[in-house]
Amino acid sequence: MKQLLFPHDQQFWYETLRVFGHAAYGGADFGEVVATADRIVAGDYDSWHDAWLATAERLASEAAKAHPVTARELNLRASTYYRSAEFFLHGKPEDPRIAYAYERSVECFQAALSENIVPVEIPYEGTVLHGYFYRAPGDGPKPLLVMHNGFDGAAEEMHFFGALGAERGYHVLTFDGPGQPAAIHGSGLVFRPDWENVVGPVLDYAITRPEVDPARIALLGLSLGGALAPRAAAYEPRIAAVIAVDGVYDAATAVTSALPFSREELANRANAATDPELDAIFAVARKQNPTIRWALDHGRYVMGASSDRAFVASYLDYHVRNGIAERITCPVLVCDAADDLFFSGDGKTKPEPQQLFDHLTGPKTMLRFTAEEGADAHCHVGAQRLATGRIYDWLDATL
Structure with missing residues (x-):
């Protein structure tokens, strides 16, 4: 999709498009986004913060005086x-x-919830994971869609996938796992690659709820969740279907595709005690590529890494290689974006969704989203209604 704003900063444009996309379900308003973006200097993180904060504060202040629906x-x-x-x-x-x-984001989100959406705490290794349960109308056990975000998203953002579930007869359970916002802020939990050990406790909690049909539980992962959810499904037999939005076979390609090394060489160098040359390459990449700059900063934060090299060394563990994808036996939906900012590959290898799809040995479906549909961006943020509709239709047919 053409960069309509921030033409020389693809990361600022993508994050703006991401906000635009939430307008489809009331999470943004077009004019507010344009007016806010107009106050931002491309590449200036302080400018970005100040503009969005000012808009948020203005709306929150107005909400305090408004009638309930408004x-x-x-x-x-x-x-x-x-x-x-x-x-x-x-x-x-x-x-x-x-x-x-x-x-403040969480406070405002919870103030906006309807009565069929409730915050939940899921027991997890001596602490809790935070999320939300969306209850479908009607009596009797119903299918459940469990969903989580990826590298940088929150459970609150999953609302724009989850709220539709109740309309379609699904209960929905969203959560933040280790490395995701509530876990980082509340317990200091950083990411872990063995995501089945995160999803397992979530399912333990889910099946205690009498309104959930334990035989019909699906799992959806967004962004990096497109590798994490398939990883969990490879080892967790209670998952009846898994959805990767978008599919990821090896998350490290988001980094390795921008570097002049093979995966094996990068692993050796990233894990070395010192490597001034690699450190210098990262420093140059930060200056030249706004996406790399952000990814290294955020990666250190969510992985608990002390350096760019340490983050990359950790990130190499996030994949379904080496026979993991082949272990999945439940039906899998792999979504693919034609112009994915992170996982389209380097031109020499297939895009990540296709690689994941090729390695699946059980029932599988590929959904491709295109520029003509306005859905070619990572996770189809510019066409959320189109994407969620197709995903739920597949789930209807599968469960």
Whole structure:
């Protein structure tokens, strides 16, 4: 999709498009996004924060004086804008602006919830994972769609997938796992690659709810979740179907495709005690590529890594290679974006969704989204209604 704003900064444009996409379900308003973006200097993280924070604060203040329905609408949009405000600040985890904007985002989101959506706490290794349960109308056990975000998204953002589930007769359970916002902020839990050990406790919790049909539980993962959810499905037999939005076979290609090394060489060098040459390459990449700059900052934050090399060394573990994808026996839906900013490959290898699809040995379906549909961006953020409709239709047919 053509960069209509921030033409020389693909990361700022993508994050703006991501906010635009939430307008489809009331999470943003077009004019508010354009007016906010107009106050932002491309590549300037402080400018980005200040503009989105100001919009969020204005809407939250208005919500405090509005009638109930209007207040819910204002709070839902304010939640999105608060979440956007702190997005690029993670290179300095001690920055107090991060916690403030995140906490306000959650507060506004919860103030916007209808009575069929409730916050939940899921027991997990001596602490809890935070999420939301969306209850479908009617009596009797119903199928459940469990969903989580990826490298940088929150459970609150999954609302724009989850809210539709109840309309279609599904209960939905969203959650933040280790490395995701609630777990980072609340418990300091960083990412882990063995995602089946995260999803397992979530399913343990889910099947205690009498309204859930334990034989019809599907799992959806967004972005990096397109590798994490298939990884969980490879080892968790209670999952009846899995959806990768978009499919990821080896998440490290988002980094390796921008570097002049093979995966094996990068693994050796990233894990070395010192490598000044690689450190220098990362420093140059930060200056030349806004996506690499952000990914290294955020990656250190969510992986608990002390350096760019340490982050990359950790990130190499996020894949379904070496026979993991082949272990999946339940039906799999793999989504593919024609112009994915992160996982389209380097031109020498197939895009990540296709690689995942090729390695699956059980029932599988590929859904491709195109520029003509306005859906070619990573996770189809520019065409959320189109994408969610097709995904739920596949789930209807599968479960």
